[in-house]
Amino acid sequence: MWVTSMPQVWDEEGVAKGSVVTPAPATALLGSLAGWMSRAVEPPAPRPCGTEGGPPVTATRLRLRDGRHLAYCESGVPKEEARFKVVFSHGFTGSREDSVRASQIRYRTTQGHMASAKLAPPTYPASKNETWPAPEPAGAMELLTTAPMLNCAAKRAGGSALGPLAGALGSWIARAVVPPPPPPRICGSPGGPPVAAPRVRLRDGRHLAYAESGVRKEDARYKVVFSHGFTGSRLDSVRPSPEVAEELGVYMVGFDRAGYGESDPNPNRSVKSAALDVEELADALGLGPKFYVIGISLGCHAVWGALKYIPERIAGAAMMAPVVNYWWPGFPTDLAAEVYNKQEVGDQWALRVSHHAPSILHWWMEQSWLPTSTVMAGTTPLPNKRDAEIRKNMKADGSFQKKMDLATQQGIHESYYRDMMVMFGKWEFDPMSLPKPPCPVHIWQGDEDGLVPVVLQRYLVSRLSWANYHELPGTGHFLSAVPGLGDTVLRTIFG
Template sequence: MGPLAGALGRWIYGAVKPPPPPPRICGTPGGPPVTAPRVRLSDGRHLAYAESGARKEDARYKVVFSHGFTGSRHDTIRPSLEVAEELGVYMVGFDRAGYGESDPNPNRSVKSAALDVEELADALGLGPKFYVIGISLGCHAVWGALKYIPERIAGAAMMAPVVNYWWPGFPADLAAEVYKKQEVGDQWALRVSHYAPGILHWWMDQSWLPTSTVVAGTTPLPNKRDAEIRAKLKADGTFQQKMELATQQGIHESYYRDMMVMFGKWEFDPMSLPKPPCPVHIWQGDEDGLVPVVLQRHIVSRLSWVNYHELPATGHFLSPVPGLGDTVLQTLFGNAKQ
């Protein structure tokens, strides 16, 4: 997976040193307009957010959502309003740094993602403890929260969390075997993200190089529902519209920084985390074409404190699974102590 690609990347970077284009920051001259409510962080950046569920003033539980790759502040697990209000669950999603209407962060990391969650919760007055739910690649913020701010987390859920093939807790042969089953373009995009992130934007911009099928929306999806959902989104223009909104400040600041953070070198291995002072759940489909179920199974085999829910005949897109959003809330809060 590695040394040759790393050497190639370093050689290209030394020869080309291609700078990414500057971001088009929302609310600045020539930049996209600000249309969403936003909070100001301690470093001066803004995070845009969207609320749903029970009214914050009436809620017993407060949840922060961390959206996935290509997502936005509007992404949730799609619970019914009736269940959310019955359980008293207030939910807030936010555009992660560089996405949508949230300011870019050139120093993005797993830690900064967790601290953004904490600052958002404090700015909105969610109290000393709150819940976090991550979707797909956005789950790096949840792992980060369990590492860096565990005392603030009342409970956590991860929906089809993306894995980093270079986490030390994976057996090298297993990680390599699964890695090689990816499309060639995805293998290269991840290699560059990990070993030579400085050239990722340049690499992804070259039509003659193998690049990410996930970004292009062409990854083979073994699950029928996943394939049908993606086909519909592409046919009606939703796929393109979501991409334009997510990347309006620059694809480098959103998609590519996501790839560099998720598949780069982490400061910790999630499989080495101690048991946190809160319940943690993972939901995973056994026909996920983007996150290998065998690696998810290995993670939870290492972390006995994770409550693992594997869904049969289910793919990567979990929010459209009928009733799953309600199930997640009922699992987290149905028997929770107030």
Template sequence: MSKESAIADASPPSSSTTTGQPASQSGILCVSFSLSDFLFYIPMPICEMGAGMVKNLAIAASLAIGLGSWFYTAIQPPKPRLCGSEGGPPVTASRIRLRDGRHLAYEEKGVPKDKARFKIIFCHSFSGTRLDGIRAFPETMEELGVYLVSYDRAGYGESDPNPRRSLRSDASDIEELADALELGSRFFLISLSIGGCSAWACIKYIPERLAGVALLTPVINYRWPGFPKSLFQEAYKQQHVGDQWTLGISYYAPWLLYWWMSKSWLPTSTVAKGTTYLPNRRDAEYREFAISNGIREERRKLATQQGVQESYYRDMMVMFGKWEFDPMDLQKPAFPVHLWQGDEDGVVPVSLQRYICHRLSWIQYHELPMTGHYLSAVPGFGDTVLKTLLAESSF
């Protein structure tokens, strides 16, 4: 077959044969190219349309990249101002150096360590620092022989931030603190509010180092798998809409938390702002007193002096993020565990706390009637905790 015949045979039928219209009206014009005896037919209007689409896609891609770059920059938190660094806050506290190079600041209270019968580490709350602790009378601590060390959790106060902070690293920090201060093979642990995540982590990861644990109104992660869906949803919906959004961001998009919390026009955490509804009268009066005399603001400045991202917001990411374990799956430890909870707590739903202690029957649960979240405002509470926790010590 000749080349011309092949071309004729391979040519597509005219539009008039297939559509009943002349080729000039069909909207399709075919141009043939001969390349190594192969023919390529390119519908010209489609080619032109493709070029336009490519141009539009290029413009859209450029806009998307530019917008993405702007958004990425916008959501980045400022770098922390490390204590002791140029332009950062001064170092005024005693500190230890951890294996990863970070520093942990601490404060000692009670009887001298070498004379103590009981050695306790205290994990502070959301707006707390190493200057907090169990509020017990000095006479009680001396009578019991209590040495207590409070520390700034990572990123708080004068402890270096830990951008890789996790539940496991929290437990490791506590263990390293105990070793550096030579607290012995076992020590007691008391946690307050959101500091409870560190206590749960220690029960999970370093149970062999603990002599006893007291959790005081420990904050709850609503997404722990052990909660029945109906119970979780009921308690979750009782939260302020700003708290619901903040909990969701902490869990699903922690990288967005700083940006979200910095926007006054978005629904944000009432706990962080200090505007949570407190049903308990003593709680409400206690908070109002702390605000009116400047104590709350002073505490906030000290806690977040290196930056709010690595203190408050990192705390929220760890507490309300995806946990490495479910506390309700923990096995009974070899040491006593006590949990105190007020039945009028406006921060931690008592219904969820009751369920946890029902599931973990080895926890000795103490529910305080007509009491809220701020247990330190309860007269004599610190003495009660110490005497209860240390009474049955076998270590």
């Protein structure tokens, strides 16, 4: 998941919690995509002024250190008499003759001298056979991501023209230039991974793979559907002790979310489809008219979806370190932007593309020269010592890679990348606008979570008077690894 610095956690929660996603980042995305296209599609050669076949030079010009010329014109009082000297940069379709159009009286009163320049391209190819020098990607992106005007948060309630524009451009590029993601390798199909887990068949023909734990379903007092996190699988759970699960009478079923593990991909995945998958799984397994749902990290979008779309089926809900979407309208723009901008640059870009141009996400994430998620790379800084140690050990013993291989065996696009597009894309509702559900809801959050910003979680629950919030001091993102917490979660929701 993705968050404050898009960590790359790879256990049942491996999610990075993000940052403030504001439409402003779309401007940077647009600039980067345009720069990429300028290298991929050769523009017509320019006709420099003063060259053979080019326009004549009629304006005053000065020669720069790199050999280029800038044409300019002056206005206002004579430069020698001026108290204030101004350089004016014209707008799109403008020229050196533009200015702020101050009256001559005002010029004289303030004694201002203004020089307006008409900017030229940095260099010119000598012939059509030469190519324009490729811009330096890292330098251009650094400029875009640090420019104050591009970093500030735009109003999300009414939307920004740049967000849709970037999305439209991304979609066009995806169709015209970017190759489509490779087709998934469906489990049980020729050339695909084998089917080893029990599965249920859904109404649309897809299969969901699942794994059961706790007491026998027939003996259970409480039946729970568990939604795993980013990089997770059906084998994940809150890790309660067998004794507590037996004492309380808890049956739990985890499932591979669509496209993960051995569950068939869903090209139409959404928050709603995740909730309906939970409902269909419960019905196929005979869990009754009401059941409990627990989600962890990015997998909590299925819990939010259940509270929105099937609240009458939910007996109780719990979310552990739930990932947030920085574009949820309920977040104050300034707060979301502040947190978002604290992320690693690659994580900011991964979220931007996920939200504004999901159609090119697969291509973007596969380009080594572009900034991408540190969560995927497993390099996100983790402030909590336990989290950092867990990830270090998982990498050392190979379980980090093994977990990734299992999750993505049908294709990384249908698992990880679709997760990003759903979680950080455009939701049909804002969780902070949900009415009080007909069941208790609990949220657990560590105050040292390096993937999900605690400050945003606190704000979210402040808007939901009906949510029971449990903040854990000195705790990070991997809550299922916290000793005894699994037992506490079960005792709390079934108390």
